[in-house]
Amino acid sequence: MNNKKQRDKKTDFDAVITGAGFAGLYMLHSLREQGLTARVYDTADNVGGVWYWNRYPGAHCDSEAVYYGFTFSEELYKGWTWSKRYAPQPEILDYLNYVADTLDLRKDIKFNTRVNTAEFDEEKNIWRIETSNGSVVTAKYFISGVGCLSASNVPNIKGLAEFKGEWYHTGRWPHTKVDFTGKRVGVIGTGSSGMQLIPEVAKTADHLTVFQRTPQYTTPAGNRPLEKEYVDELKANLQQLRNDMLSSPSGQPFKRSPLSVLDDTPEAQNKKFEEAWEKGLPFFPLYNDILTNEKSNEIVAEFVRKKIGEVVKDQDTAKKLMPNYYFGTKRPVRDSYYYETFNRENVSLVDVKYEEPIQEITENGVRTKKGEYELDMIIFATGYDAMTGSLIKFDLIGKDGITLKEKWENGASVSTYLGIAHAGFPNFFTITGPESPSVITNVPTAIEQHVEWISKCIQYMEDNLIEAIEADSEAEKGWSAHCREMAESTLYVKTESWYTGANIEGKPRGFLIYVGGLNNYKKICDEVAENGYKGFSIKTSSHTTV
Numbered sequence: 001m002n003n004k005k006q007r008d009k010k011t012d013f014d015a016v017i018t019g020a021g022f023a024g025l026y027m028l029h030s031l032r033e034q035g036l037t038a039r040v041y042d043t044a045d046n047v048g049g050v051w052y053w054n055r056y057p058g059a060h061c062d063s064e065a066v067y068y069g070f071t072f073s074e075e076l077y078k079g080w081t082w083s084k085r086y087a088p089q090p091e092i093l094d095y096l097n098y099v100a101d102t103l104d105l106r107k108d109i110k111f112n113t114r115v116n117t118a119e120f121d122e123e124k125n126i127w128r129i130e131t132s133n134g135s136v137v138t139a140k141y142f143i144s145g146v147g148c149l150s151a152s153n154v155p156n157i158k159g160l161a162e163f164k165g166e167w168y169h170t171g172r173w174p175h176t177k178v179d180f181t182g183k184r185v186g187v188i189g190t191g192s193s194g195m196q197l198i199p200e201v202a203k204t205a206d207h208l209t210v211f212q213r214t215p216q217y218t219t220p221a222g223n224r225p226l227e228k229e230y231v232d233e234l235k236a237n238l239q240q241l242r243n244d245m246l247s248s249p250s251g252q253p254f255k256r257s258p259l260s261v262l263d264d265t266p267e268a269q270n271k272k273f274e275e276a277w278e279k280g281l282p283f284f285p286l287y288n289d290i291l292t293n294e295k296s297n298e299i300v301a302e303f304v305r306k307k308i309g310e311v312v313k314d315q316d317t318a319k320k321l322m323p324n325y326y327f328g329t330k331r332p333v334r335d336s337y338y339y340e341t342f343n344r345e346n347v348s349l350v351d352v353k354y355e356e357p358i359q360e361i362t363e364n365g366v367r368t369k370k371g372e373y374e375l376d377m378i379i380f381a382t383g384y385d386a387m388t389g390s391l392i393k394f395d396l397i398g399k400d401g402i403t404l405k406e407k408w409e410n411g412a413s414v415s416t417y418l419g420i421a422h423a424g425f426p427n428f429f430t431i432t433g434p435e436s437p438s439v440i441t442n443v444p445t446a447i448e449q450h451v452e453w454i455s456k457c458i459q460y461m462e463d464n465l466i467e468a469i470e471a472d473s474e475a476e477k478g479w480s481a482h483c484r485e486m487a488e489s490t491l492y493v494k495t496e497s498w499y500t501g502a503n504i505e506g507k508p509r510g511f512l513i514y515v516g517g518l519n520n521y522k523k524i525c526d527e528v529a530e531n532g533y534k535g536f537s538i539k540t541s542s543h544t545t546v
């Protein structure tokens, strides 16, 4: 208690948190429950994080709604009922507003405010944070809750400024209705966002031209209303659900088959794939080696290609839509009538990788190698500078005046300790940061694990009069090497994707996700804590220990 009084004098807040999405909201709540003070900053005018910005028509989450929320509170889980198996964006945004209201979080959030600079004061062991409204605040802890996908990527295509029509990016969609009726619309990009948006635009556009660089694997989502009995049962057994989620590799309570694809006959494989396709079930739990065995992967990939050939009537279009890399190594998509959309007369597909690369945007549309496509509207569904983009777009200055961006540029590659902590940046934590399981798990579950670990770490610091905690460079090197080694045992690293940084021009390549599963990751993090924060240097007011 004395310690708390001293600190209150030293800084404005115990913690400053960036981002008012899932991560920032839970972090704020958790610290407040510990009796600490925290301030959240977000550039938006309301809560939601990525779900505040991603409001393009068709935007859905590809994790099942009943698992896509907080499980730490019975009150929260039981007080909310999802309408559909996969929730649409407006419902997720409503959910996050419900969380903010129920936990009374808004009073500690400053909206419409960007953190411009956060600088660590080595003498005082505090963070000094400067924001876009000119204020400077201090805090003992600085925590990033900005997530992996918030720095949107509008590709640098010559001529965009000349375009006379409307243009949008899916990740920064306007709050007013965008009307496609009777318009010639071009969509550039066919990742998750493009594949969700395209069927919606096609419904009312005069003509939709899809500019595809890389075809993507997608399997039907099978979205449908949720049965009350099923939801009630989950609510009644929340603790079991939470344990199952946190002790699974994916953060969802799916049991993965112990079989290899190759253990089954072609008939048995086909039966399982057909059932998954028809019912909208995920493919990965069907076998244990889809992402590690080339032959197994090719069998699944060929099944999806065969389906594309069956669904899409025009075989030239079908061929263009067939991916030729490993299934699932770019983020796999769950869609609603994506391939069917190419059977509409008002939809055409342009292959901008092999057949006609985009040369420029003109005042009237998009010019490719083969000619000009006249458009009234261009939509960039071109994704994000993922994993690291949102952490380096402001000045995050650690010890010796070095920014995180400089640290990562000067080092051989991005390097973190557990994806949570960063050598040279004491008392700074990242929630679902690079080299944690993050985007290949159910993200709210990964967030819960991180927030709870960080909260415990902070409690440990408060209880033990610790001024600063910092990841050791050696521990960091070891963790990064372990992450790389794990990734190299999978097929992920064999495909260029936003997972590897390949979607951003000039971005250094590296696979920045821990692929060993959330369950194993949690064990490792817990062991680090149980061993007195192994791999961290700890500084009390009088001395440093390792």
Ligand code: NA7
Pocket: 149, 155, 156, 170, 188, 189, 190, 191, 192, 193, 194, 211, 212, 213, 214, 331, 352, 358, 381, 382, 383, 384, 439, 498, 502, 503
């Ligand atoms: P993604 O998955 O990164 O998809 C972006 C798409 O845009 C993808 O098809 C890219 O092709 C394409 N792209 C990017 N730059 C260009 C240029 N310059 N020209 C043509 N096409 C381009 O982003 P999403 O928003 O769809 O999804 C991100 C995640 O959000 C998603 O995985 C979920 O986790 C939620 P490429 O494949 O790079 O050749």
